[in-house]
Amino acid sequence: MSDYAISALGDLAPVEPVTQAQALPEAAELRRLFHEQSQAARRAAARPGLYIAVVVYLFFAVADLLLVPDVAIYTITARFAVGVSALAILETLLRFDARTEWLDATCAGAIILGYIGWLLPTAASVNHESVSYYMVFGTIFMMSANLFFTFRFRFSVVTSLLILSILYVVNYFVPSSSNYKLVFGAFYVSCFVFTSYINWKLNRERYNVFLNALEARNQHKEATERGKALLRLSRTDPLTGLENRRAVDERLRDLWNAWQLHGSTFAVLLIDVDFFKRFNDHYGHQEGDRCLTLVADSLRRLVEMRNASIGRYGGEEFIVLSPLQTLEDVARLSEEIREAVEVLGITHNERRDGTQFVTVSVGAAFTRDQAGTKLEKIIHEADRALYLAKANGRNCARLFDPNDPQSSDESENIAALLKIAIERDLVSLVFQPILSVRSGQVEALEALMRLTMPDGTAVPPSLFIPVAERTGAILELGRWAIRTACGELMANEHIRTISVNVSPVQLKAPGFAASVAAALGEAGVPGSRLAFEITEGLEMEMHSDVLRCISDLKLLGIKIWLDDFGTGFAGLSWLRLIDFDVVKVDRSFLHDCVSPRGQAMFRDIVGLLRNRGQKILVEGVESEEQMDLLRKLAIDLAQGFHVGRPARAESFRSFFPPSRRQKALGNPL
Structure with missing residues (x-):
């Protein structure tokens, strides 16, 4: 039978x-x-x-x-x-x-x-x-x-x-x-x-x-079921059981066609697990997989109740497609997604932002009428919203706003502008003096990047720097800035030290220290005349590649400064791991000194840093009263509009008396 x-x-x-x-x-x-x-x-x-x-x-x-x-x-x-x-x-x-x-x-x-x-x-x-x-x-x-x-x-x-x-x-x-x-x-x-x-x-x-x-x-039934199983397998993420990117792209295309033909609006939400690499590195890959599975299950239950679909879009990134009607609905769903993961309470003690459990950042985009629109457009908009959510501290949701200069279509124009900025001479450096509080002399200059459009219109750094970091253009711009700063040091011996802001993206890039060494060699200047300012921000993760890069830079003689100290949660950890030459206290603490509470906080920070042995630089000095306070507290260095506004390098030659030039060169900061 x-x-x-x-x-x-x-x-x-x-x-x-x-x-x-x-x-x-x-x-x-x-x-x-x-x-x-x-x-x-x-x-x-x-x-x-x-x-x-x-x-x-x-x-x-x-x-x-x-x-x-x-x-x-x-x-x-x-x-x-x-x-x-x-x-x-x-x-x-x-x-x-x-x-x-x-x-x-x-x-x-x-x-x-x-x-x-x-x-x-x-x-x-x-x-x-x-x-x-x-x-x-x-x-x-x-x-x-x-x-x-x-x-x-x-x-x-x-x-x-x-x-x-x-x-x-x-x-x-x-x-x-x-x-x-x-x-x-x-x-x-x-x-x-x-x-x-x-x-x-x-x-x-x-x-x-x-x-x-x-x-x-x-x-036939067995073959059909096997075919269906293979089809499901080809459309399913093996770890979380969610739809994979292929299935998501097909569903997205269907929603897009319905939007184009019938006006059926929908939203795209990108969800990224905050600091997941640190979680995976510390707790192990099995716990990392378990974390992703728990997050996926929680999000699946939520979105299925909302008649939406969810898929895994990358390593720790998920995507939700939902046929919503209004921007308010999108914002509500984004916040529900954020809260759903937060209430899981998955322990994450390796974060450096003060939070001890796993959270997610959410970026959302909603269909809208615009000329020449394409399917990829809404994904890009959701991705930009996600980037802003991460830049604003993570564990938050951001909805793409075409009127926001940081996320609007203007950023695409800026991204295109950055690609030609160096060859078209649209990017330049200006320098802001850093004053010795004790001697009153200029001890160093901070190099600040400026960008202009072809018609001469200036683009604020707060606008083009995030775009450069997001698109990766910061790598080429950073190399150009370092070469230009080294050239200024070679051409102007009266400049003792130039500090250059270095993005976390640059520190994580392979071969960054080697490219700096090459720039120093081409200019013929010692590394001791160059300082790199590393911002204490949420984007800076202390993994081995960053620490190794900083160690290589210090071997070149380059000074490492910690910028914007006190604005994030990682400052003390950085002080413990890295021997900074200068710690730059954020301007907000000086400006809060108008109240006794703010002045007490400022004194505590100064005392902490003095006990650590680093030189202290206070930025944002805008009045003589603030300078007097710095003198009373024996602060080492000051920077701000009261000290000097950003200008081209040749404008600062008068700050260096001829009798001091050789002495300055012999004792770099």
Whole structure:
């Protein structure tokens, strides 16, 4: 028996392990299933089969007129009575949707009664010789039960046996010779055996066809399910079980087409797990996978309730596509996503922003009418919103705002501008003096990058620096700034030290220290005259690549300054890991000194740094009163508009008396 055929029983009842004792019940069950499924064919064959049989039965009335004319009127009447009655009963049963067994019984009864109804008046004919030969007509009724209808085998055999019995009884009483009785009796039996055997073979073939069809259906079903499983696998992220990027892109394309054709608005939300690399490095990849799985499950439950879809878009990045109607709906869903992850409370003690659990940043974009819009546009907008969410402290949600200069289409123009800024001389450096509070002399200059458009319009650093970091243009711009600063040091020996702001992106880039060494070599200046300002910000993660890069820079003699101290949560950790030459206190602490509380905070910070041994630089000095406070606290260095505004390098030559130049060169900051 076919394994596929046996497995089909699983659709009817649970299949237990196959044993020898269970083989017969399984075969019996298969036959029961075969007969149940063959009922439709039997029902379909009943009506045309009986109608054709009745027509043929009535057509033989011509033979009655020729062979038994004396009783033809009776035989013909019997034919019509039986035929019409059988058809009427069959139609009634079909109308009331009777069981198939009743239809079979009606057809079988019509065969038997049709023969008896014709036989009785025929037997009264005076044409005995014709009747004796005409009796062979009964074999047609016997064969019809076996061949012309799709009865079950046992049922057709019983019907044929009844007709055979009638034939033998009539054959016994018909006046004829022994040879006649023997020959025709053998003929009747031969017809019965032959047609019964043919019927048995037909039923066996039908059963085999059923098994083959069942096997084919199961193979097709298995192949279909396997294909569906492979399709699901090709569209599913193996770790989280969410849709993968391929599936998300297809769904996004469908939403976009609906938006273009029917105006069905939707939103794209990009979700990034905050500081996930630090989590993965500290807790291990298994815990990292577990973290992503927990976040994915939480987000899936949330978005499914909102009739949205979610997929994994990258390593620790997820994407949600939701058919929303308004910007308020988008903002609400973004905040719900952020809160859903926050309430999980997954421990993350390796963060440096004061938070001790896993959070996410969310960037969202919403469909809007704009010229020349493309599918990729909304993804880019969501990505820019995500970047701003991360830049604003993480664990927050930002919605793309076309009117926000940091996220609007203007940033794309700036990104394009940055690509040509160096070759078109659209980027330049200005320098702001850094004053020694004790001597009142300029000790160093801070290099500040400026960008202008081709028409001369200035682009604020607060606008183009984030774009440069996001697009990676900061790497080339940073190399240019370092080369330019080294060139200024070479051309102007009166400049003691130039500090250059270095982005975390640069420190993480392979070969950064080597490129700095090359710039120093080309300019022919010692590394001790160059300082790099590293901002204490959320984007600076203290992984091994950054620490190794800083160590290589210090080997070159370059001074490392910590910029904007106090604005983030990582400052103390940086002080513990790196021996900074100068620590730059953020301007906000000096400006808060107008209150006793703010002045106490400022003194505490100064005391902390003094105990660490670093030189202290306070920025944002804008008045003589603030300078007096710095003198009282014995601050080392000051910077601000009161000290000097940013200007080109040649503007500061007057700050260095000729008698001090060689001394300045011999004692770099």
